[in-house]
């Protein structure tokens with residue numbers, strides 16, 4: 001038997017908020033779950049979670065007053081990819097438009113091209129934060145009969161994207177225009193929970209305000225909510241019916257998943273909104289302290305790639321004069337897990353002991369560069 005990985009804690013893991021681990025109370029929450037077959041829609045815990053998310057959190061209505069219905073999926077990659085195919089329920093050629101940095105484009109294994117046979121039009125956000133309606137209008141492909149083209153039939157937005165919140169007013173402008181043009185709108189809301197907590201509104205009120213702007217949502221349980229797995233795809237009745245068929249076709253038809261959905265519901269109730277909101281607050285506090293310490297005590301000025309708005313700090317390592325491999329080396333020495341300059345925070349790694357190791361990693365790197373020159377390197381290994 002080869003050596004097995006021994007992952008036991010996430011207090012010092014800043015690679016992603018996907019690394020939260022199920023604790024004893026989370027495992028216990030699965031006890032007594034319903035045991036119906038989800039494929040035949042006979043599992044009470046799964047049906048209940050689908051109803052809660054679509055009705056209680058998204059307010060029951062999508063764009064145009066369409067009734068919101070939930071479909072439990074095993075991952076948000078799956079719910080995103082099924083959403084695209086379910087919307088594009090007619091023959092190609094067509095295209096989908098999204099932010100050039102979007103997970104659905106960058107990190108889902110060319111799923112849109114392979115599974116939906118769609119062209120993807122990746123658009124650079126001119127403000128470097130979120131797509132504006134003008135960015136979209138400049139790049140979308142009109143359905144004007146020109147046989148050279150693949151008309152835009154779906155736009156996928158992401159909120160949050162790289163931890164940044166998408167302003168509500170811009171979402172509304174884009175939604176109004178999309179639907180005038182006959183274009184469907186999907187939200188990759190893997191971290192919509194984080195956006196809701198940073199919206200300035202009551203979090204659920206915010207979610208219900210955004211609900212009617214979109215034709216579908218993907219909402220994830222396995223990131224900031226801390227569940228071990230799960231995603232909710234929300235769309236209208238016809239959309240859900242087609243999505244359920246595609247889910248089965250892609251092997252996403254799971255059987256007695258009641259304990260999974262009961263655990264996801266437990267994590268939702270335990271961590272949203274308070275723990276999710278606290279994580280964002282602690283992320284910003286950590287950033288302010290780190291920036292000030294390195295600047296005042298070490299003369300190193302960290303540069304951000306994006307503003308810190310929720311649970312991510314994106315440090316531009318090159319502009320900060322930090323070699324990624326040296327950062328990872330010093331991180332490992334301090335028992336801190338990192339991918340690169342993206343620091344991801346979650347309710348299990350915002351405790352003092354983990355944050356102290358993370359801060360020491362950066363003060364150690366600052367000390368290193370007091371004695372060594374920064375050597376520019378090629379494109380660093382990026383994860384997201």
Ligand SMILES: Cc1ncc(COP(=O)(O)O)c(C=O)c1O
Nearest residue numbers: 018075076077078103158188190
């Ligand atoms: C914005 C975003 N969307 C979708 C996904 C995919 O989620 P999953 O890992 O559950 O497939 C991720 C990452 O996990 C993500 O960060």
Ligand SMILES: C[C@@H](O)[C@H](N)C(=O)O
Nearest residue numbers: 016017018107383384
């Ligand atoms: C890597 C990517 O798939 C994951 N969603 C993350 O943000 O860590």
